[in-house]
Amino acid sequence: MKKNIFILSLLLSAIFSVLQGQNVGEKDINLSFNDFPQEKIFVHFNTSFLVSGENLFYKIYCLNANSNKLSNLSKIAYVELINSDKSTVIKQKVFLKSGLGKGDFFINASIPSGNYKLIVYTQWMRNNGESAFFQSDITIINPFRANERLTVRGEKPKDSIHTESVLVKDNIKSLINPVKNEFVEVNTNKKIFGKRNKVLVSIKSLKSKYSYGNYSVSVKKVDDVNAPVKQNSKLFTSNNHFKTSLKSSIFFLPELRGEIISGTVYNIKEANTTVHNVKVSLSIPGENEVFKIATTNNSGVFYFNVDEVYQSQNALIQVIDSKKDDFKVEINTYELPNYNDFVFNDFKLTSALNDLILKKSILNQIENEYLSVKNDSILPIAFYSPSYKIEDKKYVLNNYTKFKTLKETITEIVDAAYILQKDGEHTFHVKFYNNISNSDLLPLVLIDGILIQNHNSIIDYSAQNINSISIVRDKYVYGGLLFNGIISIETVKGDYNTTIKSDYFKRLELNKPEIEKKYFKQEYTGSEYTRIPDFRNQLLWHPNLTLNSEENQISFYTSDNTGDYEISVEGFTDKGEPVTVKDYIKVEN
Secondary structure (H helix, E strand, O other): OHHHHHHHHHHHHHHHHHHOOOOOOHHHHHHHHHHOOOEEEEEEEOOOEEEOOOEEEEEEEEEEOOOOOEOOOOOEEEEEEEEOOOOEEEEEEEEOEOOEEEEEEEOOOOOOOEEEEEEEEOOHHHHHOHHHOEEEEEEEEOOOOOOOOOOOOOOOOOOOOOOEEEOEOOOHHHHOOOEOOOOEEEEEOOOEEOOOOEEEEEEEEOOHHHHOEEEEEEEEEOOOEOOOOOOOHHHHHHHOOOOOOOOOOOOOOOOOOOEEEEEEEEEOOOOOEEOOOOEEEEEEOOOOOEEEEEEOOOOOEEEEEEOOOOOOOEEEEEEEOOOHHHEEEEEOOOOOOOOOOOOOOOOEEOHHHHHHHHHHHHHHHHHHHOHHHOOOEEOOOOOOOOHHHOOOEEEEHHHOOOOOEHHHHHHHOOOOEEEEEEOOEEEEEEOOOOOOOOOOOOOEEEEOOEEOOOHHHHOOOEHHHEEEEEEEOOOEEEOOEEEOOEEEEEEOOOOOOOOOOOOOEEEEEOOOOOOOEEOOOOOOOOOOOOOOOOOOOEEEEEEEEEEOOOEEEEEEEOOOOOEEEEEEEEEEEOOOOEEEEEEEEEEOO
8 A cells, every 4th residue: 555655646746747847857757657557448339340320339448457447547538430541530538437438429421431440548548659549440331422342352343332351141140159257147038029029137246246346238239240359358358468668759647637738838029938837727618618727837838637528619728917918829739649550450341241231221211310209318417617606796687778888787787896997998897895905906807718808808798698797706816816806707609709819829629528428228118109110220228337236137128120139248347357248139020
């Protein structure tokens, strides 16, 4: 325990030194990095063979590289789908909660047929190089792109799509055998079901509390193709012999609290020298805005940790200083991962699979036509409520006669604030409860979470665009700065767009994290769906199954899509033991 505490302190000291711009030797960083817990990622996903119109569902297990227990280190994972040209086709950002994350993406008609890889990693993992990333092959067939002719050797191009290595199984039934595990057992109430029948699944602990853990369950139709082999947790842990090695020339900090956004401030009037100890603000506007203040370190670098759920894809960064026009902000960007050494499997799609692809394509189109009644739902989000939202007084303008401008509104309606004018410059001020305030000290003024330093710029802002004005009537310390109260303005649409164009101000496009979903689960307990077609080939995706008792029961309904279905359970026990279980059922007419 003492050793672990020492190692943790050592790394955090090194990271703190980096953040503060101190000179940290390569030997010191290597010592901290090599001794600190490393991460690896296993991903359970529903299928490695997809036709346009289908979804790929995934569950992320971020693990301690040595113990296989869930890691609490990183809070963000990055998911990419890359093609054989090593280009990223889809990129997502996923929140990790105690090492677990989940998401999905839709294979639309713009994605061409080909061989792809599913790549998942954390920023902390990048220090070990791209070979440490989770990767698995994916085959995608797009029957809608008529100009594609990926041919089979020795065959002439035909009207259907041909590619290079997905072969028909001669006897798929001989390959359908249960996969057992010493920790968890899966049983169904029977093996053969009719259409729209209820299936009961019992997930039993075989070793009492030693089997307790977190798992994910997929029930999907078995396609008659030799799709790329998916890794399972058992093979993943036996083949993944992790060795710590700081391979990157850039030291990637672990995202311990959330997404890291950083940049550097320069003085353009002093030969672009870096500026230390200057305040910088981050604003992510929108309905649930984010506002933060950071301080540059000795190297002129600032860091923001964004652990809130945000909805906008745009961020604004600006220097907070009376001499801000002398400064320039540059956002720190890192090279994208290099996938040049990744090897893609060749695959071959023969004409014998035309009927399968045609049938899947038709059924997918039918299912997608009825998506509005079978749609996933967004889980309730615990949005971060910044302290400046705890207002002393709030003015909802719909409750008043609206005036033309913000200046008139403050003057006529907002009795807790006032505006002063001197030499043509307007400044906002807050009326304190005790009427004692330092008029030289300005309040924190925000519109949709965007810091307004030049109050003159919003004097004539249309009050028709404003929903509410909130006031905090006391001194307020935020990010090391003291403000004479707060004036927080919310627009009707949450879309305030400042016109600032200056070096001290930067706009940044964000790749916002995926919103957590509750996946649709078909039920036939009433008459609601009796007239709606049901050709699902994914009968169940249950990404968060916690086993904490001797037995756990789940259920799902079959569809009108007959055939063999695989019940796949993947995950890890609380002690880090991998669990892979598979069972099969048949759906008949």
